[in-house]
Amino acid sequence: MREVCDRMEEEINKGLGKDTNSEATIKCFPTYVRDLPNGKENGRFLALDLGGTHFRVLFIELGDKCSMDKRIYAVPQPIMVGPGDRLFDHLAECLASFIKERELGDEILPLGFTFSFPCKQEGLTKARLVCWTKGFQCSGVEGNDVVELFNQAISRRGDIKINLCAVLNDTTGTLMSCAWKNHNCRIGLIVGTGTNACYMEKLEKVELWDEDRDDPPQVIINTEWGAFGDAGCLDFIRTEYDNNIDRESINPGRQLYEKMISGMYMGEIARQVLVHLVSQGLLFGGYTSDILLEKGSFFSKYISKIESDKVGDYNNCRNILEELGFNDATDADCANVRYVCTCVSRRAAYLVAAGVAVLLNHINEENVTVAVDGSVYRFHPHFHNLMVEQISHLIKPGIKFDLMLSEDGSGRGAALVAAVATRIAAKR
Numbered sequence: 505m506r507e508v509c510d511r512m513e514e515e516i517n518k519g520l521g522k523d524t525n526s527e528a529t530i531k532c533f534p535t536y537v538r539d540l541p542n543g544k545e546n547g548r549f550l551a552l553d554l555g556g557t558h559f560r561v562l563f564i565e566l567g568d569k570c571s572m573d574k575r576i577y578a579v580p581q582p583i584m585v586g587p588g589d590r591l592f593d594h595l596a597e598c599l600a601s602f603i604k605e606r607e608l609g610d611e612i613l614p615l616g617f618t619f620s621f622p623c624k625q626e627g628l629t630k631a632r633l634v635c636w637t638k639g640f641q642c643s644g645v646e647g648n649d650v651v652e653l654f655n656q657a658i659s660r661r662g663d664i665k666i667n668l669c670a671v672l673n674d675t676t677g678t679l680m681s682c683a684w685k686n687h688n689c690r691i692g693l694i695v696g697t698g699t700n701a702c703y704m705e706k707l708e709k710v711e712l713w714d715e716d717r718d719d720p721p722q723v724i725i726n727t728e729w730g731a732f733g734d735a736g737c738l739d740f741i742r743t744e745y746d747n748n749i750d751r752e753s754i755n756p757g758r759q760l761y762e763k764m765i766s767g768m769y770m771g772e773i774a775r776q777v778l779v780h781l782v783s784q785g786l787l788f789g790g791y792t793s794d795i796l797l798e799k800g801s802f803f804s805k806y807i808s809k810i811e812s813d814k815v816g817d818y819n820n821c822r823n824i825l826e827e828l829g830f831n832d833a834t835d836a837d838c839a840n841v842r843y844v845c846t847c848v849s850r851r852a853a854y855l856v857a858a859g860v861a862v863l864l865n866h867i868n869e870e871n872v873t874v875a876v877d878g879s880v881y882r883f884h885p886h887f888h889n890l891m892v893e894q895i896s897h898l899i900k901p902g903i904k905f906d907l908m909l910s911e912d913g914s915g916r917g918a919a920l921v922a923a924v925a926t927r928i929a930a931k932r
Contacts, residue, residue, distance in 0.1 A: 508858045509865075509898055511737045516727065516866065522711035529734045530727050534710055535676050535702065536628040537724045539928065540683040541920050550613045550666070551918035552599065555620030555674050556638055556697050557584070559595060561602040563613075564919040570684075574915060575602055588645035592657035600664045612667050614926050616918030619650050620674040620698075622728045628925055631671045637730070637759060638697055638768065669929075670921040673726050674877070675702040677917025682875030682910040684920055689873040691863050692724075692913065695856055695887070696878025698759075699766045702726045703863045729859055730762030738764070745776040752799065761859075765852040767804040767880045774848045775802035778841065788837055793829030801828065807845040808884045818842070852880070853887050857894035864899050872903070875910040882909065 518524040519532030546567045553560040562574040577598040583591050603609050621640065623631035626649075633645050645653065651671050658666060672680075679692025679702055691703045705725045707713055713723065732738065738760055749769055750756055763769045779796060781787040795801050809820040818838035825833045825841065833841075864872055881887050888907060895905065910917075 505854060505858050505894065505898060508738070508741070508855065509862050512729070512732055512859060512862045513866065515732055515737070516862065519727070520705070520709055520711060520725075525712060527735075529731045529737070530729050531622070531624075531634075531731070532710075532712075533624055533726045533728060534713055535672060535724045535726050536625055536715070537670070537672065537676055537680070537921055537924070538722060539720055539924050540687070540689070540704070541680060541924055543684060543687075545684070545920060545923035545927065547923060547926070548611075548613055549919035549922050550599075550603075550608075550615040551618065551915050551922070552595065552615065553618040553620075553674070553914040553918065554579070554595065555618065555914060559598055560915060561599055562915045562919070563602075563606060563608065564916060566919060566923055570916055570919075572912070572915065573606065575605075583642075584639060585641045586643075588642040588648075588653060589657070591642045591645070592653045593660065595654060596657035596661055596664075599658075599666070600661060603664050609664065612665050614922040615666050615668045616677075616920075616922035617651065617654065617668055617671045618674050618677050618914040618918045619671055620694075620700075620914065622731070623650065623671075623673070623726075625671070625726070628670050629668060634728075635755070635758070637755065637762075639754065641754065669925045670918070672918060672921050673700065673702065674914040674917075675700045675726060676724055676921065677915075678702075678875045678877045678910040678913030679704075679724065679917070680920040680924070681913040681917035682873065682908055684916075686873050686875075686908060688871050689875050689908070690867055690869065691860065691872065691874040692910070693856070693860060693874055693876045693881075694878040694913075695765065695767075695852075695876065695881040697766060697768045699730055699762050699856060699878070700727065701729055701859060701863060703867060705867075727863075730759045730766075732859075733760035733764075734758055745773050745780075748776055749773060761855065765855050765880075767878070769804075770807055770848055770852060770880065771802045771804035772800060774807060774844055775799075777844050777848070778802065781840070781844070787840055788830055788833060795827075795829045804880070805883070807849050808880075810842050810845045811849060812885045813842070849884055849887065850890055853884075853890035854894045857891045858898060860891065860905075861895045861898035864895070864903055864905055868900070868903070870902065870904060872905050874905060874907050875913065876907050877910045877913045 518528035
């Protein structure tokens with residue numbers, strides 16, 4: 505774990521350096537978000553959130569409390585892999601229908617757009633997509649400014665007007681949402697379909713910074729740490745199962761750290777281990793099922809459910825094994841399946857913990873809150889405790905930290921980025 509930390513620290517420093525950024529796997533993109541909420545933000549905002557197979561539109565009112573009205577729209581598979589214009593037309597159509605249903609068309613509300621794919625930001629409202637992840641493969645978007653593409657789709661419709669004042673990543677939203685109420689918050693972390701982290705960095709360390717150096721002399725850095733290991737520095741802990749998953753993915757050789765951790769891959773790692781153990785005659789008496797042999801048939805949520813059983817009780821495990829075609833699994837089989845799940849989830853938690861420890865040591869403040877969101881962290885019964893245990897081993901003496909579940913980072917967080925941007929613009 506300490507070797508993983510040392511290698512990640514080296515990659516982060518490369519990402520922050522002007523001359524070394526091009527060869528770094530952890531790109532450390534400046535987000536252009538310079539300030540955290542002060543808790544006094546108020547007003548009416550729209551937020552858009554695209555980060556997976558669903559797209560959310562939210563209407564948020566900030567004041568003493570935060571009230572929220574939202575709607576979730578599907579992003580169908582053909583749109584996820586079709587032309588880029590079609591994707592942005594779909595997003596614009598969802599937004600237009602939301603605005604009309606709620607009769608919000610009379611005022612032009614500030615809008616924050618959470619776009620949770622690796623982007624190189626060139627300003628608060630300009631972000632070029634570096635590469636698609638999470639099963640998206642829309643043509644004509646990589647290398648282009650996603651805000652411009654979205655604005656073009658709005659113009660093609662001509663029936664709504666928006667004031668898009670910030671584009672952000674879900675990690676930034678997670679940090680902002682938590683910092684609204686907790687002023688020690690300096691790190692945002694996602695462990696869900698994918699994994700990523702951001703943190704508040706001093707401008708003097710950000711050699712890529714090309715804007716003003718006015719107060720506050722800081723900026724949130726989007727690490728894009730999912731790509732850690734892409735240059736081979738995690739090969740010393742990767743397994744045959746990791747190699748298989750990478751080879752069969754839609755982006756071989758990329759996002760290798762993410763593929764060892766996130767919900768998109770965790771279930772498939774466990775399935776590959778189980779298939780291997782059956783082939784060795786070590787599980788289910790050496791008999792497999794057609795379902796288990798199907799790629800993707802062992803969902804990541806199964807790991808959380810199986811590990812939620814009390815020790816010695818295999819109720820969830822038996823139900824899941826029956827779904828997979830194993831109707832007469834023994835207690836020993838169930839114990840072994842649970843053990844495999846535990847190995848996969850513990851490794852994921854420890855790897856994320858190593859990353860968080862690196863950021864805590866790098867920031868080097870006495871007391872830091874880490875804002876966390878994502879389905880794996882939220883729903884796995886032991887992930888939080890495993891992370892806390894491992895981070896505690898890896899941080900410098902004297903640093904205190906806590907992990908805080910962030911409420912709706914990509915929704916409320918987007919509104920807060922828009923609110924802080926509006927506040928700063930008003931000052932100037």
